[in-house]
Amino acid sequence: DTAVSQTPKYLVTQMGNDKSIKCEQNLGHDTMYWYKQDSKKFLKIMFSYNNKELIINETVPNRFSPKSPDKAHLNLHINSLELGDSAVYFCASSPRRGLAGVFHYEQYFGPGTRLTVT
Amino acid sequence: KNEVEQSPQNLTAQEGEFITINCSYSVGISALHWLQQHPGGGIVSLFMLSSGKKKHGRLIATINIQEKHSSLHITASHPRDSAVYICAVPLKETSGSRLTFGEGTQLTVNP
Numbered sequence: 177d178t179a180v181s182q183t184p185k186y187l188v189t190q191m192g193n194d195k196s197i198k199c200e201q202n203l204g205h206d207t208m209y210w211y212k213q214d215s216k217k218f219l220k221i222m223f224s225y226n227n228k229e230l231i232i233n234e235t236v237p238n239r240f241s242p243k244s245p246d247k248a249h250l251n252l253h254i255n256s257l258e259l260g261d262s263a264v265y266f267c268a269s270s271p272r273r274g275l276a277g278v279f280h281y282e283q284y285f286g287p288g289t290r291l292t293v294t
Numbered sequence: 295k296n297e298v299e300q301s302p303q304n305l306t307a308q309e310g311e312f313i314t315i316n317c318s319y320s321v322g323i324s325a326l327h328w329l330q331q332h333p334g335g336g337i338v339s340l341f342m343l344s345s346g347k348k349k350h351g352r353l354i355a356t357i358n359i360q361e362k363h364s365s366l367h368i369t370a371s372h373p374r375d376s377a378v379y380i381c382a383v384p385l386k387e388t389s390g391s392r393l394t395f396g397e398g399t400q401l402t403v404n405p
Contacts, residue, residue: 209393216397217331217378217397217398218395218397218398219380219382219395220395221393264335266337268337280324280325280342280344280384281342282327282339282342283327283329283339283342284339285329285336285337285338285339287335287336288335288336288337290335
């Protein structure tokens with residue numbers, strides 16, 4: 177069974193379109209994240225949710241909107257796609273936020289979604 | 295200057311060699327992650343450590359909080375260790391923590 181799954185694995189679309197990437201974890205974790213990996217393989221955090229509550233919202237365009245219907249799912253919707261949005265998007269989860277801070281627990285990554293905007 | 299710096303950026307080794315990858319960060323933290331990204335793109339968490347040393351198989355991670363430095367060692371390296379190794383640090387901000395990544399070290403182990 178896949179612990180953190182993402183769909184789709186590949187997404188090719190044209191500029192201006194709206195698309196969604198879905199993420200699900202079956203680990204019972206409380207916290208989920210979205211990361212973006214650019215063409216230089218540099219990872220940056222975009223969002224984090226803890227028990228469906230947004231706790232981290234980095235400086236990303238408003239065109240990106242995360243949605244967490246329950247603590248096992250964190251979806252990423254992107255409006256009006258631009259060429260610069262082309263990247264690999266990783267979802268991740270961790271056991272709990274805890275008193276020590278959200279990043280003091282091991283992260284479990286999904287397989288990534290390669291988004292290509294043409 | 296990146297808040298999290300790794301060295302070297304690229305490393306080529308022969309099978310069996312002892313490997314060391316270094317990570318330095320600019321601000322105080324209380325935990326550090328080492329991640330491995332396979333050639334196929336998948337990312338696996340290797341270690342999360344806040345002090346001292348952790349060992350898992352042939353992998354050893356150490357951290358010195360005072361010196362703001364961590365090392366990842368691979369003993370008896372094997373071609374299947376070829377991957378990108380990334381360190382990540384939760385940097386404290388007023389709103390909480392932001393996980394900041396190093397640029398990664400591309401390791402190639404030749405048979």
